[in-house]
Amino acid sequence: xxxxxxxxxxxxxxxxxxxxxxxxxxxxxxxxxxxxxxxxxxxxxxxxxxxxxxxxxxxxxxxxxxxxxxxxxxxxxxxxxxxxxxxxxxxxxxxxxxxxxxxxxxxxxxxxxxxxxxxxxxxxxxxxxxxxxxxxxxxxxxxxxxxxxxxxxxxxxxxxxxxxxxxxxxxxxxxxxxxxxxxxxxxxxxxxxxxxxxxxxxxxxxxxxxxxxxxxxxxxxxxxxxxxxxxxxxxxxxxxxxxxxxxxxxxxxxxxxxxxxxxxxxxxxxxxxxxxxxxxxxxxxxxxxxxxxxxxxxxxxxxxxxxxxxxxxxxxxxxxxxxxxxxxxxxxxxxxxxxxxxxxxxx
Numbered sequence: 001x002x003x004x005x006x007x008x009x010x011x012x013x014x015x016x017x018x019x020x021x022x023x024x025x026x027x028x029x030x031x032x033x034x035x036x037x038x039x040x041x042x043x044x045x046x047x048x049x050x051x052x053x054x055x056x057x058x059x060x061x062x063x064x065x066x067x068x069x070x071x072x073x074x075x076x077x078x079x080x081x082x083x084x085x086x087x088x089x090x091x092x093x094x095x096x097x098x099x100x101x102x103x104x105x106x107x108x109x110x111x112x113x114x115x116x117x118x119x120x121x122x123x124x125x126x127x128x129x130x131x132x133x134x135x136x137x138x139x140x141x142x143x144x145x146x147x148x149x150x151x152x153x154x155x156x157x158x159x160x161x162x163x164x165x166x167x168x169x170x171x172x173x174x175x176x177x178x179x180x181x182x183x184x185x186x187x188x189x190x191x192x193x194x195x196x197x198x199x200x201x202x203x204x205x206x207x208x209x210x211x212x213x214x215x216x217x218x219x220x221x222x223x224x225x226x227x228x229x230x231x232x233x234x235x236x237x238x239x240x241x242x243x244x245x246x247x248x249x250x251x252x253x254x255x256x257x258x259x260x261x262x263x264x265x266x267x268x269x270x271x272x273x274x275x276x277x278x279x280x281x282x283x284x285x286x287x288x289x290x291x292x293x294x295x296x297x298x299x300x301x302x303x304x305x306x307x308x309x310x311x312x313x314x315x316x317x318x319x320x321x322x323x324x325x326x327x328x329x330x331x332x333x334x335x336x337x338x339x340x341x342x343x344x345x346x347x
Contacts, residue, residue: 091131147230
């Protein structure tokens with residue numbers, strides 16, 4: 001009995017190690033691809049080419065940047081809290097990494113699944129702001145502290161709108177399980193099947209996700225013209241790279257969640273009654289559908305960055321508390337009426 005138990009523990013430990021290594025490889029690959037895509041999208045929006053010299057069309061430029069940051073000096077400022085200064089960058093990365101494990105993929109690929117997955121993701125993703133606050137406070141720099149205070153106010157505020165938007169889909173699908181949210185869209189994605197409340201929820205979630213990722217026009221925490229670089233002013237080398245990595249991973253995570261809630265996740269495009277079209281769409285693997293939807297939503301966030309000017313801090317807070325939050329509250333009431341009248345609840 002003891003031998004069987006020992007073998008089971010070893011097997012579970014090896015399995016967890018392999019899954020962790022696979023996730024680390026995936027995370028690094030996503031970061032490299034998104035950094036390259038960001039530069040190319042920016043370049044084409046500005047009618048230029050972007051990186052072209054390191055590798056074919058500059059594809060190895062992110063690798064060169066990573067190598068440079070790996071060997072770059074990372075000093076700790078005088079008067080800083082050394083322990084918190086070093087630990088701060090890893091808190092938002094750890095929170096994002098934990099959320100990534102619960103994003104629903106096609107069943108053979110899924111890593112973790114919870115009946116209360118929506119609540120878990122909302123709770124864990126909220127921890128990332130603690131790392132940014134600690135980074136600003138522990139740096140012993142007034143610009144870093146001001147950037148951290150702005151970050152805390154922004155992220156905590158826009159989490160409310162994101163939660164209200166997600167609750168619309170929870171009501172329509174009747175479940176907190178992310179896999180079941182995907183399966184509830186088997187006969188049509190919620191973006192149109194949920195009528196106006198689902199579409200409004202998608203708009204609200206997209207705006208809130210852009211703010212949660214500290215992306216322009218909501219990058220007040222890193223306002224270069226006001227705060228040097230905000231909460232990570234004193235960071236360099238790999239500590240700065242970890243913040244950078246967490247930002248791009250957040251963009252992937254929020255886009256993947258948007259695809260899950262509003263666009264059917266890994267499910268193909270289906271229209272009830274058009275069986276031939278549905279069969280053709282089903283030929284494409286679920287992972288391709290999921291990554292394709294996520295990529296389009298990431299491009300949308302990049303589009304925002306290179307299109308809209310940065311808001312003032314008062315405008316950003318007024319947008320949340322006076323515009324988005326009231327719309328979200330009205331929308332969730334309308335969604336409740338739509339869900340009850342149409343009996344959308346997932347069995």
